[in-house]
Amino acid sequence: MTGEPGRRARARAAAGGVKSKALFRRATALMPGGVSSPVRSFASVGGEPFFAAAGRGARLRDADGRSYIDYVQSYGPHLFGHVPLFVRNALSRAIRRGTSFGAPTELEVRLAGRVASMVPSIEMVRFVSSGTEATMSAIRLARGATGRARIVKTDGGYHGHGDAFLVSAGSGVATLGIAGSPGVPDASAALTTVVPYNDAGALARAFESFPGEIAAFIVEPLAANMGVVPPRPGYLQAVRDLTRENGALLVFDEVISGFRLAPGGAQERYGVLPDLTTLGKILGGGLPVGAYGGSRELMSRMAPSGPVYQAGTLSGNPLAMEAGLAMLGEIARRPPYARLETLGARLEEGVREAIASAGVADRVTYQRVASLSTLFFAPGDLHDFTAAKTSDTARYATFFHAMRERGIFLPPAQFEAWFLSTAHTEADVRRTCRMVGESLGAAFAAPEGGGR
């Protein structure tokens, strides 16, 4: 990877890369929106996406040879940056033995053991191939175990694209959910109740409205898909108490927070244990993996030891298991959390200074927990999705492009988190903060976000 992008590279970036442009033209003819997952198309910030060619550590290189300091990091898996040596070595060992067997392997047993020893509430685990599959399966288990059909989720909480989760809030807490996408049947959406994040009172009212009907409350313990929104003190304990009192299961979706906030994820950091936990991202070390787990009693209800069905041809895939073992092994040998907190604190300090010198402290909010953070273009302490949505996303778009032109790749959407890895250096962070200062200038020079 080459070093810092200079003025010439910046000019090229502003003009857009020739190869990426050509690839995007071909891609849009062959794939909806030109991408395999919507956020990658830059639809919410405008302009065209660049195509990735290679990643190493904190750097991402695009098809036109431009290098970025990468804060997307594949949306979370790369706790140690792109392709750390121990993942590369594990994968080359694994691939010589085979890519998939359709029979159980020792790798699964070892990774399951690691997960159970790290995540406090997990005694048994089932491996799947994505976070979406993990949350869908956890909900099926919750329904199977309780004999109830309704689930409750938080507004702005993201749990993958399962029908049960693509639901938006109705007009009141006690209302039925509204299908969040064509193709989600109303009958399915009607089984999901949506409550605001950080509002235990709303969850209590949902239990009053649907006595004996709620199978589970699923929540990101640290919300990171509405931008980073930390739990208020006492919130997680309150939802733990409410679910228990009402005979419903508490599901922590730790697909992002798992292994990122602590070896045992958010449940370890905040000291509240759910009944079921969903995992993904870091667990796969960059390969497609998800998992869900909980007590032996609950997990034994899954087929073939129990009646709740769930299966997968490539589940427990040996390459993915090797990558996961490499990641969790590294976490155990060299815990990255102190380093990530130091880097996070430096980033926060620098961003806050940039905000102050741009004179926009009353117009933006920077929220951070450990290696996750978000810069919102709205004032105040944002504690739920209604508040987060007051962010001026047009201004974020201008800011995003200004950062990109300066060689910093932020998520191409306001409500995605910035991901730090241990591969980011203090120099990367200093440079990023300088560019935040310049880009805030660009964002606020335009009258209202500056329509891209």
Ligand SMILES: *Cc1c(COP(=O)(O)O)cnc(C)c1O
């Ligand atoms: C990414 C994510 C998912 C979905 O995982 P996929 O692997 O994209 O299917 C679920 N829950 C949370 C909290 C996530 O961040």
